[in-house]
Amino acid sequence: MKISVRILFLLLTLVVIGCAGCHSTALPEPTSQPTLNPTPTHTEPPPDPEPQAWWRDIVFYEIFVRSFKDSDGDGIGDFQGIIQQLDYLNDGDPNTHDDLGIQGIWLMPINPSPSYHGYDVMDYYSVNPDYGTMDDFKQLLAEAEKRGIKIIIDLVINHTSTQHPWFQAAQDPTSEFHDWYVWSAEHPQIPGPWFQNAWHRNSVNNLYYYGIFWGGMPDLNFDNPAVSDEIMSITKFWLEEVGVHGFRVDAARYLYADGVSQQDTKQTIQWFEDWRAFYKAINPSAFTVGEVWTDLQVTARYGDGMDSLFMFDLAEDIINGVYVPNPRRIITSYQDIQSFFPEGDFSTFLSNHDQQRVMSFFEGNANKAHVAAFVYLTGPGVPFIYYGEEIGMAGNKPDELLRTPMQWTGGPGAGFTSGTPWEPVNQDYAQVNVAAQDTAPDSLLHQYRTLVHLRNQYSALRTGAYLPFTASCQQLYPILRVEDDQVLILLANLSRKELEGCTISITESPLSGEYDVEMLYGDGVFSSFNFGEDGSLTEYSLPEIIQPFQQFILQLNES
Template sequence: MMRRRRSFRSGILCFILALTLLSGCSPQDAESSSPSESAKPAPPAATMPVKTVAAEIHEQPSTVYYEIFVRSFYDSNGDGIGDLNGVTAKLDYLKDLGIGGIWLMPINPSPSYHGYDVTDYYGINPQYGTMQDYTNLLQEAHKRGIKVIMDLVINHSSNQHPWFKDAAADKNSPYRDWYTWSKPGETLASDGATGSNPWHPSGSDNYLGIFWEGMPDLNMDNPEVRQEMIKIGQFWLKQGVDGFRLDAAKHIYEDFKSDASNKETMKKNQAWWQAFRQGINEVNPNAYLVGEVWDSTAKIGPFLDQALDSCFNFDLSKTILSTVRSEQATDIAFNLERIYGFYNTSSKGKFIDASFLTNHDQNRVMSDLADNMYHAKMAAAILLTLPGNPFIYYGEEIGMTGMKPDERIREPMLWSDEKDAGQTTWEPFFYNKDTNIAVSKQLQDPNSLLQHYKQLITWRNDLPALHNGDIASYKLDNSSLLAYQRVTSQEKVLVVHNLSKDVQTVTLPDATFTKLALTNKYEASLRGTTLELPPYSSVILK
């Protein structure tokens, strides 16, 4: 992933960062009522001094990504299961939405519905299609300017993988040391990193599998395993894939809770991903690597040092959702400036954020926001006007709902309010029975959530400051208004969101921003330095 770099922030940011964690700025949740467009505007609020944009501008050239669970997306052959040809059939929908990249959840053969327990790292799940189908998908996506990254599960395999079956059946197997086995009489640590007992019986032995018995951990201390995983990555790059989402990236060596604070464990994780990066660079130095590292800022930094391009920003997703629920602004930009400073230092200027609202492991956005459409639209507006690569979970753009267990947050994508031959049926609807949210219905409604997403992504794709820019704080003395600057070396814009159900009026401190460039509510106005925003609206000022 190529990255333009202007300069580096001082290393002192590492110290500042330790005092300022993004997750610590989330406000308490609060209920909201419907907006009143005729509500009497609040008197103009005073402003705090505007932070001068620092000389250091770290641009983040971005792509809007779309996460796809293939099984649930679109069925091309009538068997009720989504497939690769189904994804290809919907590329024009994604292009029209403004998507520039897709993340395919696991597509390798697997005994499970989700695919995170792989039995063949070089194959395609036969329920999803063939290698030719995959190659065709890549070619058609690239014709439309859409990148494709795929889930790569390196931490563990399936217990049905031939490697593990051979290792479990024969202690002299050449694959025995590809996994971690207990020694006779050894006291087994039970503090698994994921909260459960990580050891599982196999005959008279026990093997390590921190997620569950169906996912035995691969032994990454074995040079043969390391070489094989790099070889697998190189294989898929040669097929034409543009990069990887790396599952459970921090658990390559962090197997037990006691490992979480172990510096040696962190160094081993870092060294492995640096070696993987080097292997990937041999085939495609621009391949995009984004890791699942659900941890503190300080622990994420080392993963970005000549290794991963991005790690998913779980803290930011929590902050965005708590902000829209409470309708109270937090200084998101102030925190991101410091975090990005640390990450840019860690990565030598190559870092790009990976933001999202929720993903396939979390309750869906609309359920998390209690079906509040105003809040769902505002969450999207914040996500899509912040730096980095934003990731949209399939169905999020139409307001699909879902709460755990996992199958119910991965329900079939709802395409039409009428019978659609491509509708997947592998899992019956529990939450998304209301066909009024279907894509076909929302495409006809200019005020729909889907049209809102399309508008925001268009803004982002058309405006360089939103597409590539750094972020800088901009404080307004009005807790209902969330504001921040997006900055490139060539331009600067001001983003302002009215989080509340009431009209808000504020006086800007100077005439730096004189033009109302974009708004999603026509009632918004800028007269001189007086900005008026309708309820639940967003504007871009130049």
């Protein structure tokens, strides 16, 4: 059962079933794919670290297909449109730096759906015809692979659309699919996880079904082994037959509930651990990242069930830490995360399709957007860039305005479409677009390109130790990143004011002796660094003036 509260209403439900059985409906096939044999109730997770953990070394780019690029003039983005723009993301040549340099793409839902966003799936084994055909999608996978880009897709398994054939059949209480969802004869009067109404009356059978997000998204019943088996079949289909490299798991917290507890239950966490063992047996290098939107301590409980987890608290801490400014808030957040995920298996971002865009949060302040990008693109974890973030696209709620068409040019349709876009482009597209920033050295796009390429080049930025200095200037962000013989220092003035006479110190580090400075990013003159035998550095003097929002990446080379 989805939640044990069903038991409380079982007798009432049986009474209603007796009456509702007259509403007989045809049984549509939910899928043409075979259901796999049931998986064990518990499987030990694979040993850590995972083989071929390629995700630790790349930057991902989140794409809403509908809004990225329209290839045929119907106003809707599509797979062919993404193919046309792949060289913008990565041209496949590591020696060029006029592409973004990303090596992973997360595609928001690509399955057929009655909604524009796609988070209510009607068919798990095909693609949305608005976006193209399965052949188009496979071509996208192949073209991305040529450029060294791996693609993961959204996997929405907590719920389906009410228009999914499973739910259509499940409305008949005599159907084999009835128990694929959670039903009650009467409204249980138990609120959902955030105190919303989670029970919805079905007009066909007069029963109530459970759906935590809204009535159009009925939750699947993971207490039914057939549901779990089907999700395993879906997983295998996309990994083995289609060839995606993994999944972003939507709404991971809510698969099972236990009485009034409807999120983060031990059954949900165990299910993901079993699922991980299943997909790793299919493809040991498959990658999954989970949406577990809660505090760090709870999020960490899912660490054995997926390869990575999004750090929602960190995103908030970076943005607010830059806004205030408060570097210590950012540093503490990273340190807290690393206490739970010492291998760096967590994913970072500034905003996504559910949250206010960064430029809007900063009220159009491009300097703050530059600093926020610097912090998370040089920090630990696996960064995810939300499409358009790299050019400073704006967007406030409602959700449609967070997902507007990509602004490629200042021309008609913002270069997104030759037709009428499905959603109006932002009014600022004539000024804020890729073409306008493409060759501008001070643009946000240029910064994103530079930082992503530096991250690709220097492993210390990806997986190196993250060691904060103590700074005499409270609004300075000072970090030491070290891996093997790579030694990098990150410095950023988070303030709109000049910082004068700043010093940095550290009590211990893996360094000792004298190091010369090579400037990798920024413009300034720094004297050599002298670390003690114990790895300490005491009151090293930075340049006398650090300009507002100025950033540096220094490489230290042994003298």
